[in-house]
Amino acid sequence: MLFIIFQLCSVYLCGIGAEEFNLFGDAGLAYAIEVSIGHPHQKLHVLVDTGSTTLAIASYPRQDSNKYFHADNSSSINDSGKEVHATYSQGMWVGRLVSDFINFPSLTTIPEVRSDIALITKSHKFFMNGSGWQGLLGLAYLPVGATGENVIVESWLESLDRTLNRPMSFELKLCAAQSATNATHYGSFQILDDFNTINENRNKTFRTPILRKRWYEVGVISIRVMSNVNNSDVTSDKYNIDTDMCQTLNKEKSIVDSGTTNIRLPNIYFRKIVDELRSAAQNSSTLILDEFWYHGEVACWPEPQEWSLPWLAIDLLNYDQDNQYFTLELPPQNYMRVVAARNSSAESGAVSEFCYKLGLEAGSTETVLGYTAMEGFQVLFNRSASWIGWQSSNCGPNARVTGPYNISTSLRSLCQLVNPEPDVAVSIKAAQWVLCVISIIAAGFLIYLLTPCVKMFLTRRLRNSPQISLSQAALVEQESA
């Protein structure tokens, strides 16, 4: 009898219960999960990425890491010999399509399934030094998967759906930095059964429709600085939809992307928001240099900071009603990202430093809600029903969701949002075309963010804090400026 119950449980995934964190990452390096590949199991780490589709794994030693998948050692591998490739905005890889067994040790109720894998054999600006991950777990739809000549690479989620013979959803709960003194990020990734899900978080779920099934494309109505944090009702009363803004934000696309660090905005709105934040910061006791606000540089202090800065609001189209939106409210802890936290230790004589980076960046035309916009929320990606559900979570920044708010007209037409396409419209041909034309995937941004600009500079507080400099070069540069 017990055995039967256990069986049922594993089939119906009843074990959502215990709070277990299975995602970890260093500051700025997104969230990675442990995966076992092949037989015997080889354990590696893959970045959890809603901005791409393919499971792609390093299969060769790199300059900075000798951790990779040893294909020769797997007795269960099926090598197609076909070449596949993917291009990102800042990097690319070439690989070989194989299939093998995939198992996530932390997802105890999810069976091991045979899945397509792209074994990366060559790459350019893709892997990062010291990143702690050796590949990507793409969670998006087929059209943004890796391709090759006459090759379709099925995603792990699709293999899972096929094996279980029903659609699966997934949920990301990203919790940001562990504590003020440990910048390691943590969170949880869960697979949810569409037919049997008990959500233990009683906070209200707000749903936004997935407008197109390529990336997770959503309708972003606006992104703005909130004037009064204490009274969230302010959003409903005083806020008028800026038609130009919502049309611009969604003109190319707006996506939810766990593989991107920042909230990426079209230039003019980046500028507008950052101007407001900067002016609010000037009003408080903290002076932060413009390099921090406008050029993605790091600011450091000798002790952890408590920010008295305004909250950010992100308004999303509501799933139920076309004339409604709801609001993600992000405290400064979301967008003032902790990138380093080091308490001095007497032995090593190291200086204490607590460093931050702005979680916003200017993009070209698109809008990307990177994981900065997801921390503090429990985000459910319902793939079959085409919506993304947001609710406040019990970890991370104290972010919240409010609404829904009504307006008098259809937001879809006001903001010229695309109508959701039926599934059949996503043809393979279109998929490949899309990939060739717009191959912008998460990790690309990530690399862009991390590259050479982690250059420290001086920051000053108007009152009481001593100055700190993190590198000789920065100090010299600052003085001569």
Ligand SMILES: *[C@@H]1O[C@H](CO)[C@@H](O)[C@H](O)[C@H]1NC(C)=O
């Ligand atoms: C590969 O297999 C060899 C021999 O079976 C073993 O010694 C080695 O540790 C394996 N390497 C990995 C990475 O599993």
Ligand SMILES: *[C@@H]1O[C@H](CO)[C@@H](O)[C@H](O)[C@H]1NC(C)=O
């Ligand atoms: C290997 O893959 C090919 C084509 O993908 C398939 O025809 C073949 O049956 C597979 N072999 C095994 C052992 O799974």
Ligand SMILES: *[C@@H]1O[C@H](CO)[C@@H](O)[C@H](O)[C@H]1NC(C)=O
């Ligand atoms: C990677 O880091 C190692 C030491 O951590 C360093 O020696 C190496 O030059 C770095 N490689 C690149 C490409 O930055």
Ligand SMILES: *[C@@H]1O[C@H](CO)[C@@H](O)[C@H](O)[C@H]1NC(C)=O
């Ligand atoms: C930070 O937290 C991680 C995860 O719990 C842990 O592995 C690591 O040792 C911690 N680092 C420090 C400096 O305490």
Ligand SMILES: *[C@@H]1O[C@H](CO)[C@@H](O)[C@H](O)[C@H]1NC(C)=O
């Ligand atoms: C996904 O949405 C469908 C339809 O709204 C619902 O039946 C199903 O339970 C949802 N899945 C999850 C995991 O919430």
Ligand SMILES: *[C@@H]1O[C@H](CO)[C@@H](O)[C@H](O)[C@H]1NC(C)=O
């Ligand atoms: C918000 O509330 C806190 C206390 O709850 C208060 O100290 C602060 O001044 C209020 N801020 C505004 C802008 O009303």
Ligand SMILES: *[C@@H]1O[C@H](CO)[C@@H](O)[C@H](O)[C@H]1NC(C)=O
């Ligand atoms: C900054 O302070 C000035 C004067 O106190 C006020 O007029 C202005 O609105 C404040 N700006 C912000 C962004 O709070």
Ligand SMILES: *[C@@H]1O[C@H](CO)[C@@H](O)[C@H](O)[C@H]1NC(C)=O
């Ligand atoms: C840093 O360490 C000192 C003692 O080593 C401790 O008193 C202080 O509270 C720590 N700071 C933080 C922010 O944890």
Ligand SMILES: *[C@@H]1O[C@H](CO)[C@@H](O)[C@H](O)[C@H]1NC(C)=O
């Ligand atoms: C519900 O949201 C609140 C914050 O709004 C949070 O404190 C609480 O932990 C959340 N509950 C769960 C179960 O996540």
Ligand SMILES: *[C@@H]1O[C@H](CO)[C@@H](O)[C@H](O)[C@H]1NC(C)=O
């Ligand atoms: C918003 O619209 C819905 C349905 O159209 C209605 O039930 C609800 O009462 C309205 N809410 C407000 C605050 O007007």
